[in-house]
Amino acid sequence: MAWWQILLLTLYAGLEILDELQIYSSLNTPVGAGLIAGLIMGDMGTGLVIGASMQLMVLGVGTFGGASKIDATTGTVLATAFSVSVKGMSPQTAISSIAVPVAAIMVELDVLARFANTYFSHRIDHLIDQDHINYKAVERNVLYGALPWSLSRAIPVFIALAFGQKLVQTIANALNGDLMWLGTGLTVAGATLPAVGFAILLRYLPIKKHAAYLILGFTVTTLFSVLFSGLQALGAGVSAVNKGFTTAFVGLPMLAIAMIGLALAILHYKSIIGGNGGTGQKVVSQNVSSDVNNEGEITDDEL
Template sequence: MAWWQILLLTLYAGLEILDELQIYSSLNTPVGAGLIAGLIMGDLPTGLFIGASMQLMVLGVGTFGGASRIDATTGTVLATAFSTTVKGMTPQAAISSIAVPVAAIMVELDVLARFANTYFSHRIDHLIDQDKINYKAVERNVLYGAIPWSLSRAIPVFIALAFGQGLVQTIANALNGEFLWLGQGLTVAGAALPAVGFAILLRYLPVKKHVAYLILGFTITTLFSVLFTGLQTLGTGLAAVNKGFTSIFNGLPMLAIAMLGLAFAILHYKNISISRPAPTKSAESASNEEASSSVNNDEGEITDDEL
C-alpha cells in the first residue's frame, strides 16, 4: 500500500465523522466510504461491493437506539483497503473478518471521543460564567470539539493501515491454508450479513400495514430480473453464432425499479394526505394512544406516526 493511499484514507476517516455530525453529504455512509476508498485503492467495484454490503447490514440498526452505534463507515474503509492489497482476501471475507469487528470496536472509541469533548464543554461553561464573556474563545472551543471526533477515527485507521497489513496478510494466508474451513465460513457469513440487516429493517418497518407494496416491489424486481437475464442470454447466444451481431443488451435497470418505488411512495403519501382530516387536540391524543397500542399489538413494529 502506497504512503499517499494511507494518507488519503486517514484524512477521509478524520473528515467523514465531521460530515456525519454536521454536513450530511452522504459521503460518510458505508456506501460513500466504499466509493472513496475504492477510488483511492484503484478498485471501485470492490469498494462499492463492501460499502453496499455494510450499508445493508446496518439498515435495521443504524437509525434506532442510543447515541453510539457501530461504525460501519470506518469498517468499510479498512475492509476495502485490505481486500484490494492483501493476497487471498476476498471482499466477503473482508466484510466478516475486518469490517464487522472494526465497526463494533469503534463504538468504544466513539464513546471516548464524546468523553474528550466534555473538556471543551467545561471550558465553554467557565467562559460563559465570567463577568465579561470572551465570545471568540467560546467559538474557538466549540470548534476544538471537532478534534477528538476526527482523531477517534483517523488514528485507528492510520495505525491499522501503516502497521497492520502484515498481520492481515498472515491471517489471510491462514484462512486460505490450514483454516480454510473457517475462511469459507467467514465468506458465507459476509455474504449473508446484508440479508440479516435487511431482515432487521423489515422487522421495524410497518410491513403488516403496507404488505401489498412489499409484495409488489418483490414481484416487479423478480419479473424484471428474469426478463433482462433472458435478453442477455439471447444476445450472448446470437453474438456467438453471428459475429456481425453487435447489439448490446443491458442488465437489470435498478434505477427504473427505484423510480417505480418512488412513484408508489408518492401516490401513497398523497392518498394519506387527502384522506386524513386535520387533527384536533383530542384527535391527536387518540391518535397517540392508537399508535401506542399498535406498537404493543404488533410485537414492537414501529408505525408511521412514530417515524
C-alpha cells in the same frame, strides 16, 4: 501500501465523522467510504462492493439521542484498504474478518470521543458564567470539540494501516492455507451480511400495515429480473447464430425497480392526503391509534 495512501485514508477517516455530525454529504456513509477508499487504493470496484455490503448490513441500525452505534464507515475503509493491498483476501473475507469486527470495536472509541468532548463543554460553561464573556474563547472551544471526534477515527485507522498490513497478510495466508475451511466460512458469512441488514430493517418497518406493498415489490423485482435475464440469454443466442444481429440486451438496473417503488409510494401518499382536503390530519390521527396494536413496529409518529 504507499505512504500517501495511508495519509489520505487517515485524513478521510478524521473528516468523515465530522461530515456525519454536521454536513452529512453522504460521503460519510459506508458506500461513500467504499468509493473514496477504492479511489485512493486504485480499485474502486472492490471499494464499492465492500461499501455497499456494509451499507446494506446497517440499513436497519440507528441511534436515538446520544447513543453510539457500530461504525460501518471506518470498517469499510480498513476492509477496502486491506482487501486491495493484501494478496489473497477477497472482499467478502475482508467484510467478515475486518469490517465487521472493526465496526464493533469503534463503538468503544465513539464513547471515548463523546466523553473527551465534555471537557470543552465544561470550559464553555465556565466562560459563559464569567462577568465579561470572552466570545472568541467560546467559539474556539466549540471548534476544539471536533478534535476528539476526528482523532477517535484517524488514530486507529493510521495505526492499523501503518502497522497491521503484515498481520493481515499472515491471516490471509492462513485462511487460504491450513485454515481454508475457516476462510470459506468467512466468505459465506460476508456475502450473507446484507440479508441481516434487510432482516433488521424489516423488523422495525410497519410491515403488518403495508404487507401488500412488500409482496408487490418482491413480485415486481422477481418478475423483471427473470424477464430481463431471459432476454439477455435470448439475445446472446441470436447473436451467436446470426452475425448480423448486433442489438445488445441489458438487464434492468435496480435503480429502475427503485423508481417503480418510488412512484407507487408517491401515489399512495397522494391518495392519503387527497381524501382529507389535502391536510392529512385525520388520517394521521387514525394511523397513530391503529399503530399502537402493531407490536414491535416503529412508525413515523414514534420517530
